Amino acid sequence: xxxxxxxxxxxxxxxxxxxxxxxxxxxxxxxxxxxxxxxxxxxxxxxxxxxxxxxxxxxxxxxxxxxxxxxxxxxxxxxxxxxxxxxxxxx
Amino acid sequence: xxxxxxxxxxxxxxxxxxxxxxxxxxxxxxxxxxxxxxxxxxxxxxxxxxxxxxxxxxxxxxxxxxxxxxxxxxxxxxxxxxxxxxxxxxx
DNA sequence: GCCTCCATGATCAAGATCGATATCGCCAAC
DNA sequence: GTTGGCGATATCGATCTTGATCATGGAGGC
Numbered sequence: 001x002x003x004x005x006x007x008x009x010x011x012x013x014x015x016x017x018x019x020x021x022x023x024x025x026x027x028x029x030x031x032x033x034x035x036x037x038x039x040x041x042x043x044x045x046x047x048x049x050x051x052x053x054x055x056x057x058x059x060x061x062x063x064x065x066x067x068x069x070x071x072x073x074x075x076x077x078x079x080x081x082x083x084x085x086x087x088x089x090x091x
Numbered sequence: 092x093x094x095x096x097x098x099x100x101x102x103x104x105x106x107x108x109x110x111x112x113x114x115x116x117x118x119x120x121x122x123x124x125x126x127x128x129x130x131x132x133x134x135x136x137x138x139x140x141x142x143x144x145x146x147x148x149x150x151x152x153x154x155x156x157x158x159x160x161x162x163x164x165x166x167x168x169x170x171x172x173x174x175x176x177x178x179x180x181x182x
Numbered sequence: 183g184c185c186t187c188c189a190t191g192a193t194c195a196a197g198a199t200c201g202a203t204a205t206c207g208c209c210a211a212c
Numbered sequence: 213g214t215t216g217g218c219g220a221t222a223t224c225g226a227t228c229t230t231g232a233t234c235a236t237g238g239a240g241g242c
Contacts, residue, residue, distance in 0.1 A: 001126040001133045002238060009122040024115060029138040031100040033175055035092045042092045045210050045217055047120040079170030083217060084124055093210060136189060136238055
């Protein structure tokens with residue numbers, strides 16, 4: 001599933017054009033990105049929680065050189081699946 | 092940021108009512124949930140990728156008893172932040 | 183609809199992080 | 213205001229992450 005699929009799903013349910021649907025998807029992702037970059041966590045009950053958290057790790061590995069490289073900085077965005085997504089069970 | 096905030100963001104940009112905005116958010120999350128439960132991965136360039144992956148780990152821990160409990164089965168939904176979200180760097 | 187562009191995936195190694203279970207409080211959702 | 217999903221906690225091992233590069237494909241342009 002890619003952006004277009006989501007837009008199509010939106011079109012199938014609401015009376016919007018594909019262009020508008022794409023705008024919606026793009027807008028929402030952009031807003032979410034901004035919020036996450038701002039350090040704000042996004043919590044959607046029943047879906048999941050996006051949580052920016054500081055990365056404490058400071059060591060990585062470079063293939064080509066094989067040397068340990070220090071992980072410079074950073075946060076990671078962690079997505080914690082909500083109840084509905086944790087409940088998944090296949091075969 | 093919670094669902095209402097996302098709906099508000101949508102309202103501020105597109106000419107939709109709050110009720111419609113909420114419908115949109117709810118619809119999209121639901122569709123994404125279904126896709127993920129279906130084993131489909133969701134890839135949005137510049138935002139991130141939701142990928143259902145089988146959990147290979149088989150060990151957990153029970154607080155009250157302190158005993159190792161086998162992690163039954165299931166998948167986890169992994170969210171891999173896209174380029175824009177990985178680029179974050181605070182102080 | 184097809185082509186082009188650039189982001190994404192996989193890889194190797196080492197070390198840190200996550201996950202699951204259970205309970206209570208809190209806040210998201212209705 | 214009510215309901216119930218979610219956070220935190222603890223332990224221990226497996227998974228993930230980070231970096232660079234090539235190939236694939238998401239996404240946008242014509």
